[in-house]
Amino acid sequence: MIELQEGVIPEIEVTKPYALVAITKHGVQKARQMLQDFPHVDLYYMEKFEHGDEQAKGIQLFKGTVRLLLPALFKKYKGLILIISLGAVVRMIAPILEDKKKDPGVLVIDDKAEHVISVLSGHIGGANALTHEVANVIGAKPIITTASDVQKTIPVDLFGARFGWVWDSDEKLTPVSAAVVNEEHVAIVQETGETNWWMHDTPIPSSIKQYQTIEHAIEAKPDAALIVTDRILERDEEVILTNGVIYRPKSIVLGMGCNRGTSFDEIEAVIDETLAELKLSKKSVKALVTIDLKKDEQALIDITNRYGWKFVTYTPGQLNEMPLPNPSETVFKYTGAYGVSEPAAMRYANTSDLLLEKKKSGNVTISIARLNFC
Incomplete structure (x- = not known):
C-alpha cells in the first residue's frame, strides 16, 4: 500500500x-x-x-x-x-x-x-x-491534436504492443530506434504472431525490409533488426541481435491436465522443462487451457494469475469435438472427454496441429499448440 x-x-x-x-x-x-x-x-x-x-x-x-x-x-x-x-x-x-x-x-x-x-x-x-x-x-x-504527427514508421518500443507482444530485452531499443528513425536498413523477420502490425495509411518505408528467415536477414547485413518469434534463437542466429530486438508474440497455448491438488511448483517445473525442451519462450505463452472440471484447481489459477496468462476451460463435449491423436477410454471414464490437454490446446489455438502431443510428467499432463493467426 x-x-x-x-x-x-x-x-x-x-x-x-x-x-x-x-x-x-x-x-x-x-x-x-x-x-x-x-x-x-x-x-x-x-x-x-x-x-x-x-x-x-x-x-x-x-x-x-x-x-x-x-x-x-x-x-x-x-x-x-x-x-x-x-x-x-x-x-x-x-x-x-x-x-x-x-x-x-x-x-x-x-x-x-x-x-x-x-x-x-x-x-x-x-x-x-x-x-x-x-x-x-x-x-x-x-x-491527436498536434499539427503534424511524427514520421510514420515503427515505434520500436511499442512494436506489436497492441497485441501483447513484449521484448526480450530493452538493451538495444535505443540504437534500433535510431536506425528506424534515420531510415537505415532495418530487417524484420516474423515467424509467428499477428501480421497486421503496420498501422499507418502509407506504405512501409523502403528502408524497412521483411525477410522470410533469420538466415536471409543475416545475409542481407542490415543495420538493425526486429525479430518476431516465440523460439529461443540458435547460437548461429544470435548475430542478428548485435543491433536487434526480439519480440515475443502471445502465440503459445498450454493444454494441461493434472491430479487434484497438484502443487504450483510441480506444474511450473513441468511447464518450464517442456518449454526448454522445445526451445520456446515462456514470454510467448498466451493461455493455459484445460477441462472445466479443473476450473477451480488452485495451482492452475495461481500460475495463470502470476504470469498474466488466460485461463480457459472447456466442457467434455467441446473437447470431444476436436480430432484427437491420442484418445483415451480411461480419461473418458473419469471426465467424459477422450482427452484433455491435447483437444484443449488445439481448440484454443484454432488448429489441428500440436507442437507437443500429450506428455505425462508426475501428476501433470501437458500438450502445446501454436496459435493459428490466419
Whole structure:
C-alpha cells in the first residue's frame, strides 16, 4: 500500500516502461482488463477498489489523492496512461512540468474508455504513438491534436504492443530506434504472431525490409533488426541481435491436465522443462487451457494469475469435438472427454496441429499448440 502525504515523494516499484492509473470504479475495471491485453504497464489504483489479487498481479494500491502520486510517476516512467478527466490531469501535472525533452508522454482515457487523448510530449515523449497503440487495444478513438504527427514508421518500443507482444530485452531499443528513425536498413523477420502490425495509411518505408528467415536477414547485413518469434534463437542466429530486438508474440497455448491438488511448483517445473525442451519462450505463452472440471484447481489459477496468462476451460463435449491423436477410454471414464490437454490446446489455438502431443510428467499432463493467426 502506498500512503500518499503532502511533501513526500512516495516509494514505487517500477517494472515496466509505462504507468497506468485509475481512480474510479469503472476506470479500475477497464485498467484491470488492459493489464491483461497490454503488458507494458505497471497498474496503480485507489485502495478502496481492492479486489484481493493485487499482490499476485503486481498491482500497486494507493491511499490519498492521486495528485501526490504523479510526481513520483513523472520521474520514473517513460509514459503515463491516466484514466482520469482531462481537466483534472492538466491541473495536476501543470506544477511538475519541466521540459518537453524531459517530460514523459502523458495520455488520458475517459471513464467509458471511448477516447484516448495525447496530452503531453506527443512527439519526443512518444505519447502520440502510445495513444494509437492503447486505442487499438481497448477499441477507442485516438485523439491527436498536434499539427503534424511524427514520421510514420515503427515505434520500436511499442512494436506489436497492441497485441501483447513484449521484448526480450530493452538493451538495444535505443540504437534500433535510431536506425528506424534515420531510415537505415532495418530487417524484420516474423515467424509467428499477428501480421497486421503496420498501422499507418502509407506504405512501409523502403528502408524497412521483411525477410522470410533469420538466415536471409543475416545475409542481407542490415543495420538493425526486429525479430518476431516465440523460439529461443540458435547460437548461429544470435548475430542478428548485435543491433536487434526480439519480440515475443502471445502465440503459445498450454493444454494441461493434472491430479487434484497438484502443487504450483510441480506444474511450473513441468511447464518450464517442456518449454526448454522445445526451445520456446515462456514470454510467448498466451493461455493455459484445460477441462472445466479443473476450473477451480488452485495451482492452475495461481500460475495463470502470476504470469498474466488466460485461463480457459472447456466442457467434455467441446473437447470431444476436436480430432484427437491420442484418445483415451480411461480419461473418458473419469471426465467424459477422450482427452484433455491435447483437444484443449488445439481448440484454443484454432488448429489441428500440436507442437507437443500429450506428455505425462508426475501428476501433470501437458500438450502445446501454436496459435493459428490466419
